[in-house]
Amino acid sequence: MTTKEEKLNIILDCLKKKNFFLAKSILNQLLTSYPQDYLLENIFGVILSEEKNYTDAIFRFKKSIEINKNFADGYYNLASLLLKTNLNDEAIENFKKVINLKPEYFEAHYNLANIYSRNANFPEAEKHYKICLNIRPDSLEVLNNIGINLKKEGKFFESIEIFNKLLNLDKFYYLAYINLGMVYSDIGNFEEAIKYINKAIKIKPDYFEGYEKLGLVYFSFKKYSQTILFYKQAIKLNNDSCDAFTGLGNVYSELGNHDEAIMLHKKAIFINKNFYEAYLNLANTYLKSKKNYSEAVSVLKEVISLKKDYADAINLLAVCNIMIAEPILAAKYFEESLKIDSDTIDLYSNYIWNTGYIKNFNQKRYFELTNNLFRLIRKRFNHTINIPSLYKNEKKLKIGFVSGDFRNHPVGYFIEGILPFLKKNQEIEIFAYSNTSFEDDLTKRIKPFFSEWFVIDSIDDLALINKIKNYKIDILVDLSGHSFLNRLSVFLHKPAPIQVTWAGYLASTGLDKIDYIITDDYVESKIKDNQFVERTYKMPYVWCHFSSPQPNPIVKDNIPALINGYITFGSFNNSAKINLEVIKLWSKILNSIPNSKIFLKTNNFDDRNIRDIFLKKFFDNNVDSKRIILEGSSDRKILLEKYNSVDIALDPFPYNGGTTSFEASWMCVPILTLAGDSFLSKCGESININLDMKEWIAKDKDEYLKKAVRFSSNLEELNFIKKKLQYQKKVSKIFDSETFAFDLVTAFKNMSKNL
Numbered sequence: 245m246t247t248k249e250e251k252l253n254i255i256l257d258c259l260k261k262k263n264f265f266l267a268k269s270i271l272n273q274l275l276t277s278y279p280q281d282y283l284l285e286n287i288f289g290v291i292l293s294e295e296k297n298y299t300d301a302i303f304r305f306k307k308s309i310e311i312n313k314n315f316a317d318g319y320y321n322l323a324s325l326l327l328k329t330n331l332n333d334e335a336i337e338n339f340k341k342v343i344n345l346k347p348e349y350f351e352a353h354y355n356l357a358n359i360y361s362r363n364a365n366f367p368e369a370e371k372h373y374k375i376c377l378n379i380r381p382d383s384l385e386v387l388n389n390i391g392i393n394l395k396k397e398g399k400f401f402e403s404i405e406i407f408n409k410l411l412n413l414d415k416f417y418y419l420a421y422i423n424l425g426m427v428y429s430d431i432g433n434f435e436e437a438i439k440y441i442n443k444a445i446k447i448k449p450d451y452f453e454g455y456e457k458l459g460l461v462y463f464s465f466k467k468y469s470q471t472i473l474f475y476k477q478a479i480k481l482n483n484d485s486c487d488a489f490t491g492l493g494n495v496y497s498e499l500g501n502h503d504e505a506i507m508l509h510k511k512a513i514f515i516n517k518n519f520y521e522a523y524l525n526l527a528n529t530y531l532k533s534k535k536n537y538s539e540a541v542s543v544l545k546e547v548i549s550l551k552k553d554y555a556d557a558i559n560l561l562a563v564c565n566i567m568i569a570e571p572i573l574a575a576k577y578f579e580e581s582l583k584i585d586s587d588t589i590d591l592y593s594n595y596i597w598n599t600g601y602i603k604n605f606n607q608k609r610y611f612e613l614t615n616n617l618f619r620l621i622r623k624r625f626n627h628t629i630n631i632p633s634l635y636k637n638e639k640k641l642k643i644g645f646v647s648g649d650f651r652n653h654p655v656g657y658f659i660e661g662i663l664p665f666l667k668k669n670q671e672i673e674i675f676a677y678s679n680t681s682f683e684d685d686l687t688k689r690i691k692p693f694f695s696e697w698f699v700i701d702s703i704d705d706l707a708l709i710n711k712i713k714n715y716k717i718d719i720l721v722d723l724s725g726h727s728f729l730n731r732l733s734v735f736l737h738k739p740a741p742i743q744v745t746w747a748g749y750l751a752s753t754g755l756d757k758i759d760y761i762i763t764d765d766y767v768e769s770k771i772k773d774n775q776f777v778e779r780t781y782k783m784p785y786v787w788c789h790f791s792s793p794q795p796n797p798i799v800k801d802n803i804p805a806l807i808n809g810y811i812t813f814g815s816f817n818n819s820a821k822i823n824l825e826v827i828k829l830w831s832k833i834l835n836s837i838p839n840s841k842i843f844l845k846t847n848n849f850d851d852r853n854i855r856d857i858f859l860k861k862f863f864d865n866n867v868d869s870k871r872i873i874l875e876g877s878s879d880r881k882i883l884l885e886k887y888n889s890v891d892i893a894l895d896p897f898p899y900n901g902g903t904t905s906f907e908a909s910w911m912c913v914p915i916l917t918l919a920g921d922s923f924l925s926k927c928g929e930s931i932n933i934n935l936d937m938k939e940w941i942a943k944d945k946d947e948y949l950k951k952a953v954r955f956s957s958n959l960e961e962l963n964f965i966k967k968k969l970q971y972q973k974k975v976s977k978i979f980d981s982e983t984f985a986f987d988l989v990t991a992f993k994n995m996s997k998n999l
Contacts, residue, residue, distance in 0.1 A: 248274060255287060259294070267291050282311035286318050289325075298329050316345040320352055330551060332359055350379045358389065364587040366397040384410055388419050395427050398624025403427050418444040422457055429461045432704040437461045452481035452488070459491050463498075465702060466681070471495050486512040490522040493529065502533035523547035524556055531564070534876070537853035540564060555585035563594055567848055568857050569823040571601035592617035596726045600751060600924050601820055603898040607774060614726075614754025621733045629709060629737040635716040640673045641992055644717040644740065645694075647748065648679035648701070648729020652880060654903040655723045656686045658747045661791030663693035665985030672989055675715060677708070679729045689794065705733050712739040719992050722758065725749020742995050745778065747788050750902065750924035752776040760995055763787050766930035767923050775922060781991055785977035786934045787927070789984035790906035797884040799912050799970070803963045805891045810839040811956045812873075814890030814913070816883065816904045819848040821896040824861060829945050830894055831865035833952040840956065843873040843890055845883065850876030887911035891962060892955060900928040906978065909935055912969035914962075916952055918942045935972045 246254075251270050258267035271288050278284060289304035305322035309315050323338035336359060342352035357372035370393060376386045387410045394403035404427055410420045425440035438461060445454040455478035462471040472495055478488035493508030506529055512522035527543040530536035544561045548554055562577035578595035585591065596613050599605045635642070643666075649655035666674050676694040678687075679701050691697050696715070700708050708731070712720060720740035724730035725748050735743050738757045745753050746762040753761075754777055761778040764787040768780060805811050813833065815822065822844070834840050848854050859869045875886070884907060887893075893908040895901050895917035901908075905915050905928050917928030919941050929941050940955075942948035955962060977983055 248278070252287075259291065262294075264291050264295050280311050282308045282315055282318065285311065286315070286321060289321060293321075293325055298325060301325055302329075314345055316342050316349060319345070320349065323352070324355065327355065327359065332363070332553075335359065348379050350376055353379070354386065354389075357393075361389070361393045361396060364396065364585060366393055369393045382413075384414055384417055384420075387413075388417070388423065391420070391423055391427075395423065395430065400427050400431050416447055418447040418451060418454075421447070422454060425461065426457060429464060432702055432707070434461070434465050434702070450481055452478045452485055455481065456485060456487045456491060459488065459495075463491065463495060466498075468495050468499060484515050486516050486519040486522060489515070490519070490525045493522075494525055497525075497529040497532055502529055505529045506533075518550065520547050520551050520554055520557070523550075524554075524560060527557075527560055531567075534847075534850035535852060537564070537567070537851045537857075553584045555581040555588065555591065558584070559588070559591050559594060562598070566594075566598050566601065566820050568854060569601070569820050569826075571598050571820070571823065574598050575602060575605075586616070587620060589617060589620050592620070593726055596754075600899050601823065603825070607772070611752075611754050611777070614752075618732075618736055618755060621736055625705060625733075625737065629739065632713060632716075632739070632741050635718055635741075640671060641718045641996055642673050642675065642716055643992060644675045644677055644712060644715070644720045645723055646677040646679065646700075646720060646731050646734070647723035648731075649723065649727075649748065650676060650678050650687050650690060651680075651682060651684045652686050655748050656690070657791055657793070657903060657906070658788050659723075659791070660686060660690055660794075661981035662789060662985040662988065663690055665982050666989065667693040669985070669989050672992060675717065677712070677731070679724075679731055686794070700731070701729075705731075705737070708734050709737055709739040718742060718996060719744060721746055722753070723748040725751065725753055744781075744995065750927060751922070752778060762991065763923060764930055766933050767926045769926075770919075770921060771923065771926065772921050781995065783984075783987055783991065785983070785987070786930055787923075788902075788906075788978075789981065790903075790910060790978055791981060792979070793880065793884060793907075793910065795881055797881050797911065798888070799910075800888045801966075803891045803959065803966050804889050805959050806963060810841060811837055811891050812841050812843055812889060813892050813894050813952075814843040814845075814887070814908075815894050815896060815901070816845045816886070816907070817896050817901045819844075819846045819854065819858065821899045821901070822858065823896070826896045827858075827861050828865055829948060831862055831867045832949055833894070834867050834871060835865075836949065836953050837956050841871045841873060842867075842894070843875070843886075845875040845878075845886060847877040849874045883907075884911055887913050892916060892952065894952070895928040898922070898925040900925055902927050905931050909969065909976075909978070910973060912966050912973065914940055914955070914965050914969060916940050916942065916948060916955070918945065918948050931978060934978045935969065935976050937969075937972075 251274055255267045255270050268291055271284060275284050285304050285308035289301045289308060292301035292304060302325055305318055305325065309318040319338045319341045323335045323342065326335035326338060336356065339352045339356045342349050353372045353375045357369045357376065360369035373386055373390045373393065376383060387406060391403045391406035394406060404424065407420045407424045410417055421440045421444035425437045428436035428440065441454055441457050445451060455474045459471050459474035459478065462474060472492065475488045475492040478485050489508050489512040493505040497505035506526065509522050509526035509529060512519055523543050523546065527540040530540035541564050544557050547557045558577050558581040562574040565574035565577065575598060578598065581591050592613055599610055647655050666672065673695050676697045677700050681699050681701055717740045719742040722735055722745040725745055727748055732753060732755060735755060735758055743758045744760045744762065745758050752775055756777045758778050760781045761776055762783060763780045764783045767787055768782060830842060834842060855874045859872060862872055863869065887908055890913050893913045893915040895905060895915050897918045898920050900917060908915050909931060914937060915928060915932060917932055919929045920926055932938060932940050942951055973979055
C-alpha cells in the first residue's frame, strides 16, 4: 500500500513532468482521506494555477488558509495569483497578511513594493524596498527597483545615484545601464541615454529589450529613421516583442502612415491581449487618422473592460468626449481617472483644458486642479531657484516670448503683425523660446524679428531656466496657458522678475508665480469674482490683435444670400465648442428661418464618424441634414475665403470663438455673440464692441434667437452691415498692428515700474 508521503512524491514528480491530470487524480484520493489537510489544498491550487485555471486555484488557496489561518505560504500563493489576475487590492491585503505572520518574508515585501510603485504610491514602495534590502543587503534586483521607483517619482538625480551604486557593486549588471539610459532620456540628455543603453547591449548583445529602449529614446527625440531600425532589430531578436511592435506603430503614426501603424498595434494585441498600452496606442492612431473616431472609442471601451482601473485609457476616453462637445461627460471620466491615478500631469492638463467648455464650472474645483498640477510639477523638480530682480542696469527691457505655436496657429496670427513694430522699438528687445522644432512659412517670416530664437523642446526645465536667467530676461511672456506644448513648468520657478500670460489661453493659469494676465475693459466687465490668481492688466482697446493674413484672401463685396436666396449661418469653431445647448439654440434659429442653412467647418469634421454624430444632434432637434454643410480642414487661404459663403457667423457659448471671430471679422462677416461672465465667454463681446457692432451682442439665449431672426429678415440691411465691416477693418484697433504694439510695450513698461 502506497503511503501519503509516497503519493506526495509522485504528485511532485508529475508536476515536474507537467502531468497535471495524474497529479490531480492522486490529490483527490488523498483529500478524501485527509479533507482538512491545508498543504494538499495548497498543492492543488499550485497545479490549477499551472493549468491557468485561476478561478479554481484561488478557491483552493483560500480553502488552504481557511484550514490553517497561520499558513504564510498559503497567503503568499493566493496573493501572487490575485496579482496575476489583476485583483491588486485583494493581492495587497493578502501580502500584508503574509508579513503579519512572517515580518521578514522577503518575497511579500518585494511584491508589495512593486505594486505600490506601479500604482504611483512611491513612499510605500520605498518603505518595502528598504525592508527588502535589510533582509537581503546584497540584492541587486531590489536596488535596481529602488532606482526605477525614484525615476517614476521624478527624483532623477537620486535615481542616477542608486544606479551608479549598483554598478559599483556589479559593473556587468546590464539592467542598471538600461535604466540609467532611460533616466537620462527623461531629463533630456540624449547622448548619455544612448551611451548607457549601448553599454547594456554590449554586455548582452541578444537583449531585445535594449533595442526596444533605444527605439523609445530615439522616438522621444524625433529621430524616426533610427527608431524604426532599432525596433525592427528588437523584433528580429524576439518576434513576440509587444513593445517593439506597438513602438514601431507609434513611429508610423507620427509619419502619417496610419494603416501600417494600426496593423502593428493590432499585432501587439494579438500577441498579448493583456498588453494594454497597445490598445491605447491603437486608439490614438485611430484619432490621428481622422477617419476612425468610433473605432478609437470602441478600443478604449474594450481595454477598460479588461482593466477597469486603466487611468490612461479613461483619460483618452474623456478627450474623445471633448471632441464631440460632451464636456460634462468628459469631466466625469477625468474625475474617474483621478480617483485611480492622481499623479499624472497630462490628466490634469487635459481636465483643466476641458473646464473651459463647461458653463459655470466650479471655480474652486478649477484652482484645485491647477494647484495639483503645479504640485506634481514642483515635486519632480529637485533644484532651488533664486528669483531674479529686475535688471535695471540694462538699457532696454528684455522680453522673452515662450510658445510652441510660432507657426500657422492662432498665436502666430496674433503676433505676426506686431513683431516688426516691437523690433523697431528702442525701449525693448525681444527673444523667442520655441517649444517645438517644427517650422512653417509663418515661422520663417517671424524669426528675423527676434534678437535670438531658441528651440527649447529638447531642453529640460533647469537648463531652460538657466538660459533665461543668463540672458537677463526682464519679462517672460507665456503664450500657451494650459494648451498643448506649454512650458508652465518653467514659469512655476520664476526665472524672470516679471511673468505674464497672454493670448494663448483665455482663463487664469492658476499659477501665482505669473504676475499678470492681459485683458481689456470689455472682457472684464460684469465677470464673476475671483477668476484670476494673476493681476489683470487691461489693454486700452482690446485684449488681443489680429494680423493681416498672408496671403491676403479675397473678400467678396456682397453677402451670399443675395445670390442664394437664403441665409447661410456659419461657425468655423472647434467642434468641442458646439455643445448640445448651442445646437439646440442654433436649431431653433434654423427652424425659425425658412430655407436657411448652417455651414460648420473644423478639422474634426475630417472624420466621418464625428460628422455623423453632429448631424444626428441636429436631426434630434428637427433640422434635416440637407440644411447642414459640414467641412473638415483646408489650408488657411481657402478656409478664410469660405467665409464668403457665410452671411452671419454664430458664436458658440460658453466658450466663444477667438481666432474664428477675428477671422470672420476680417472677412467682413458679422458675428452674433452671447455675452457671458468669464474671459473666454466675453471675447466675442470685446471684438464686437471694437468693431462698433454692439447691437450684435445678445444678453441671453432668447435675445440671441430674436436677433438672428431679425438680422436675417432684411437682406439689404445685412449687406449694408458687410460694407460697414469693410470700413471697420481699416479703422478698428483689433487690426491695427502699430497701435497694439505700442500699447503692449507700454504695458511692459508699466509692469516693470510696478515691480
